[in-house]
Amino acid sequence: KAGVTQTPRYLIKTRGQQVTLSCSPISGHRSVSWYQQTPGQGLQFLFEYFSETQRNKGNFPGRFSGRQFSNSRSEMNVSTLELGDSALYLCASSRTGPRADEQFFGPGTRLTVL
Amino acid sequence: AQSVSQHNHHVILSEAASLELGCNYSYGGTVNLFWYVQYPGQHLQLLLKYFSGDPLVKGIKGFEAEFIKSKFSFNLRKPSVQWSDTAEYFCAVNANNAGNNRKLIWGLGTSLAVNP
Numbered sequence: 281k282a283g284v285t286q287t288p289r290y291l292i293k294t295r296g297q298q299v300t301l302s303c304s305p306i307s308g309h310r311s312v313s314w315y316q317q318t319p320g321q322g323l324q325f326l327f328e329y330f331s332e333t334q335r336n337k338g339n340f341p342g343r344f345s346g347r348q349f350s351n352s353r354s355e356m357n358v359s360t361l362e363l364g365d366s367a368l369y370l371c372a373s374s375r376t377g378p379r380a381d382e383q384f385f386g387p388g389t390r391l392t393v394l
Numbered sequence: 395a396q397s398v399s400q401h402n403h404h405v406i407l408s409e410a411a412s413l414e415l416g417c418n419y420s421y422g423g424t425v426n427l428f429w430y431v432q433y434p435g436q437h438l439q440l441l442l443k444y445f446s447g448d449p450l451v452k453g454i455k456g457f458e459a460e461f462i463k464s465k466f467s468f469n470l471r472k473p474s475v476q477w478s479d480t481a482e483y484f485c486a487v488n489a490n491n492a493g494n495n496r497k498l499i500w501g502l503g504t505s506l507a508v509n510p
Contacts, residue, residue: 283437315500322502323484336497370438378488378498383430385438 282306284373284386292392298359301389305352305373311335312354313378314346317368317388326369329354330377358391366393396421398487400501407475408509415470415504417485427468428486428498429459438484444468455479477510 285304293299305312314326325338329348346356352373358365368388374381401416419425429441442453449461459470468485485501 313498323486323500325497325500328497338497372438382440382443383438387437 284371284384286369286371286386286389288389289387290390290392292394293361294394295361295363297361298357299361299391300355300357301369301371301391303354303356303371303373303386305354305371306384309373309375309384310352311374311377311381312348312352313372313374313383314354314356315370315372316340317370318366323370326356328378335377361393363393366391396487396489396499398485398499398501400483400485400504402504403502404505404507406507406509409477410474411508413470413472413475413479413506415483415485415506417468417470417501418466419468419485419487419499420466421487421489423489426488427459427461428488429453429457429468429470430484430486431481432484433478433481441470441483475506475508477508479506480508481506 287302311330313328315323317323327334327346328336332348343359348354368390370388371386372383374383397420399418427444430438431441432438441457442451442459444451444461452458457472459468461468482503482505484503486498488498
């Protein structure tokens, strides 16, 4: 069974640009969650999608958005990048959701904003 | 607001030493509790979880955790660590009857280094 895949693995952008990250969940998993991981803040929840609907959202500004497609693949978008957006962005999938299910994490996308 | 606190940020042990990593959360209702681990160069993976029942739960690789409701704690333990246990350990909590608040709250993680 293939694991969670994320593309690209590394990304360098400059302030003001926008970026789109992609996540393909494990086959059969309908829930996809996104996290931002930084050394000082740890893992912070961005949002969760289930069956193409955003089911929950963390405390991030509107510059952070996401969507999920009918095949459960998910994308997240960050517009007007700021230096503080530099982080590892993790995607995790589960069958029914992170509350009651084991989440399977991808390798992450390392975003550097210059 | 809900929060999760992991008391030890960095722990260094020798092989065969016993391990206990603390995790406390701030929510008075029913919770689901998780410990995840990230080995060097690998993805985050689930170590163990608690939803209900026996407060002592066993996970993979000889790890266990005890849920103490009165102390709002879910400490991770292993009687004898190995060099291969070197990793970052994360505690995560969800308040499962908090209305729309269905997200997991994560601790900042504990970095464990085991010397051979």
